[in-house]
Amino acid sequence: MYRIVQSLNNNAALVKNEQGEQSVVMGMGVAFQKKKGDLVNAQKIEKVFSLKSSESKDHFFMLLKDVPLDFITVTYQVIDQLSHQYDYPIQDYIYVTLTTHIYCAYKAVLDQTYQESKLPSMLQEYPIEHQMATDALVIFRQKLLQDFPEDEVGRIALHFINAKGEKAEEQVLKVETLQLVLSLVEKELAANGILRTKENSKFYDRLMVHLTYFIRYSDKEHSGTSSLDQMAATMQLAYPKAYELGSRIHDMIATELGISPNEGEKMYIVLHVQRLV
Incomplete structure (x- = not known):
């Protein structure tokens, strides 16, 4: 049994079950004329998508x-x-x-x-x-x-x-450390003329989401591979400005956290930065 938490449109809604677990349910008219707290007609539910956290x-x-x-x-x-x-x-x-x-x-x-x-x-x-x-x-x-x-x-x-x-419990840095490193990243972006604006907010915010997880769950050791080296070379040619800035951000974070460089992570940061530049 599901109750409406928030209607997303006539055919989808955020709901919770009797245990308080939240999901998104979808189906033709499943949320039509429904308000918060209303029961969902189970016969109209075509898909249930769990939100685990x-x-x-x-x-x-x-x-x-x-x-x-x-x-x-x-x-x-x-x-x-x-x-x-x-x-x-x-x-x-x-x-x-x-x-x-x-x-x-x-x-x-x-x-x-x-x-x-x-x-x-x-x-x-x-x-x-x-x-x-x-x-x-x-x-x-x-x-x-x-x-x-x-x-x-x-x-x-x-x-x-x-x-x-990681399957084992991952290392979580203190909030103060996370905020400090993200602040340094924001200053590095600003120094290169990239500030958060209404127009670029979605790309800016998603870069910060990615960096938050990279910082919180960073491993201590990484090893390079020939494939990653080839990808890095390709990206450096395709996106020289983003590669330079993304590499600086990655290296700065690695230095602050005391971790070894992660070529795969660096390329991912470069892709995010490319959307901003």
Whole structure:
């Protein structure tokens, strides 16, 4: 039994069950003329999408401002399904970054502005992530856009690689340290003429979401790979300004936290910065 917490539109609503657990339910007319506290007609529910944590809920509503609901729910379901199927631990920020990426790729394909990433194949060095990305692309083609290019396999795999978590309890830094490092990042961006504005707020905020998770759940040791080295070289040529600034931000964070460089994380930061510059 579900009760309405907030109607999202006539066909979707944020609800909670008798245990107080929150979900998003979808179905034709499921929230029509419903108000907070009303019971949901179970016969109208076609999909139930669980929000497992307060962070998942916050991310969901942040995305909802800019991304259509079907892209959010499909991407969340893909992440949940594949992380469970492959027993693959993830950090929560992938819900924001992968959803945003898929929607941007969708628009680029429709606008005929899609550009190949030219990323090298990750099959040999990251076989699990490559297979997860291949499975994900099948679902995205079935449910969102049949014309998603094969190039998306490499891009989706990179999202999983960079958002991989730890099965054991991860190290969490004190709030003061987190705020200090993010403040340094904001100053570095400002020094390069990048301030948070109404126009760039969604990209700025998603960079900060990503950096928050990188800072909080950073590993102490990282090893480079030839594939990551090739990707870095490709990005340096394609996005020289973003690569320079993203590298400085990454190196500054690594120095502040006392961790070794993470080439994969650096590239992810570069991609976020590219959207801002």
